[in-house]
Amino acid sequence: xxxxxxxxxxxxxxxxxxxxxxxGLLTNQLGANPIETLTRDSGLWALxxxxxxxxxxxxxxxxxxxxxxxxxxxxxxxFFYATLHMLLYLGLDQFFDLSEIIKDIxxxxxxxxxxxxxxxxxPLAITSNNKMVKxxxxxxxxxxxxxxxxxxxxxxxxxxxxxxxxxAEPLLYAxxxxxxxxxxxxxxxxxxxxxNKVITVSK
Amino acid sequence: MHVIAKKRLGKMPAGEITDxxxxxxxxxxxxxxxAITTASLLQSSLVRAxxxxxxxxxxxxxxxxxxxxxxxPFDAVTTYNNFYEFGTDKASPAILATEFPDKTxxxxxxxxxxxxxxxxxxxxDLIRPFTLEERIYRFRCVEGWSMVxxxxxxxxxxxxxxxxxxxxxxxxxxxxLYDPEQLPGQRRAVLxxxxxxxxxxxxxxxxxxxxxxGLYGRELLGQNGAPIRLVVPWKYGFKSIKSIVNIxxxxxxxxxxxxxxxxxxxxxxxxxxxxxxxxxxxxSRERRIGELLKRKTELFNGYGEHVAHLYTGMDLKKYF
Numbered sequence: 354x355x356x357x358x359x360x361x362x363x364x365x366x367x368x369x370x371x372x373x374x375x376x377g378l379l380t381n382q383l384g385a386n387p388i389e390t391l392t393r394d395s396g397l398w399a400l401x402x403x404x405x406x407x408x409x410x411x412x413x414x415x416x417x418x419x420x421x422x423x424x425x426x427x428x429x430x431x432f433f434y435a436t437l438h439m440l441l442y443l444g445l446d447q448f449f450d451l452s453e454i455i456k457d458i459x460x461x462x463x464x465x466x467x468x469x470x471x472x473x474x475x476p477l478a479i480t481s482n483n484k485m486v487k488x489x490x491x492x493x494x495x496x497x498x499x500x501x502x503x504x505x506x507x508x509x510x511x512x513x514x515x516x517x518x519x520x521a522e523p524l525l526y527a528x529x530x531x532x533x534x535x536x537x538x539x540x541x542x543x544x545x546x547x548x549n550k551v552i553t554v555s556k
Numbered sequence: 557m558h559v560i561a562k563k564r565l566g567k568m569p570a571g572e573i574t575d576x577x578x579x580x581x582x583x584x585x586x587x588x589x590x591a592i593t594t595a596s597l598l599q600s601s602l603v604r605a606x607x608x609x610x611x612x613x614x615x616x617x618x619x620x621x622x623x624x625x626x627x628x629p630f631d632a633v634t635t636y637n638n639f640y641e642f643g644t645d646k647a648s649p650a651i652l653a654t655e656f657p658d659k660t661x662x663x664x665x666x667x668x669x670x671x672x673x674x675x676x677x678x679x680x681d682l683i684r685p686f687t688l689e690e691r692i693y694r695f696r697c698v699e700g701w702s703m704v705x706x707x708x709x710x711x712x713x714x715x716x717x718x719x720x721x722x723x724x725x726x727x728x729x730x731x732x733l734y735d736p737e738q739l740p741g742q743r744r745a746v747l748x749x750x751x752x753x754x755x756x757x758x759x760x761x762x763x764x765x766x767x768x769x770g771l772y773g774r775e776l777l778g779q780n781g782a783p784i785r786l787v788v789p790w791k792y793g794f795k796s797i798k799s800i801v802n803i804x805x806x807x808x809x810x811x812x813x814x815x816x817x818x819x820x821x822x823x824x825x826x827x828x829x830x831x832x833x834x835x836x837x838x839x840s841r842e843r844r845i846g847e848l849l850k851r852k853t854e855l856f857n858g859y860g861e862h863v864a865h866l867y868t869g870m871d872l873k874k875y876f
Contacts, residue, residue: 384635384636384646384647385628385631385632385635385636385646385845385846386636386646386701386843386845388843388848389701389843445848446850448849448850457838460833460838461836461837461838462836463836514836515836515837517699518640518644518746518747518817518818519640519644519746
């Protein structure tokens, strides 16, 4: 199957944050604590791609622009940057010390949330090809991928909790995620109400 | 894998920096051990070209309290700073504090409260009576990173003796300049400005506690708390209040800016203690700036022999 030009462009653009990180590392541009910078930036980019992924549907609703063909790739980039974020934590914060990692996950609420958020991304990444959509069936696949909403909320909470004092940036993301989820919630309840109406009428 | 690493860390004497050969070997070892491609790339940024400017203070007295560990490079010490008066990220103080403090204005320090010799001093008059020393101290931030910093300063005890505190003086309270014009971070209520810190009188009199006016043999830069700051090496970095304008002897325990911001997270003592975690993160290890692996954090930041007696009989989990 030929890859459309737009998808290829998006693929390359989405790799730019990684390129910046690598260039920054090689040219000493990441400050005195490059590991901290990389961990923070990879996490932030995962969250940013998550926001983009969640924006596809509202954009279709409100602006009648169909970007759905790009959503899968954006979602996979969430997984890509989240994996980088996770590996930096496991490798350079904990040096793959399993007992330390387990203790950390149990003891630190923000690590606990981060761990579950990442875990929730895994089934979504695995089921992101056409084969899996067919195997699961559209409805079940859709249901499973609603996990994205949990991931969005949980990762924002994770961000909020880890910031020491100045909560402005995590709050900004909380506002963005809320703005992206609210139209869905609204539609959901509207549909419920109209469904109920249909039921009453048919009685 | 990690067993080997731990063993090697365990062999290291307290606070002593790894010798260069071992350091290189360790990095090779990590590169082999971690499959992350970035790990090998990290090497380049961990080897920093140290461009240390020439010292300007002359005849600095050396001190037995100094560590033998090699100091964190000058550019790291002067570009990676927590100074919320210049913004809450590490890089902004170095960018925003280039003109701080305003050299056209005098810097006054007021010494008052429960003492017989209160007074207001111009910065130069304040430090003139004291012999400046170089003190190379470990510095441990509550966030889990650390540095080794060659401070220039004098014992706080010397200043306290001159002020002659009376019998009511149980604590010393320090206050940072409040001036949103010069300190733009104060325009946002991230903390309850002005920044306040405090020490118990015996902590303040301890010979390790210094007032610092420089580092790397030069005057303090704005981002490091110019012109004068406190350095308490066995406590988390935020206790070492910057850009001081007031030193007050008080009878009751001062409430610091961080105690007000998070009483559950930041206590008055804030002694470095690997067994008392911050509610949100562990304090058992720290990343020394410039090193890839984290090292074990030591009780009282390794200064126990000089300060542990201050806290005998105290429950350090309760008085965190």
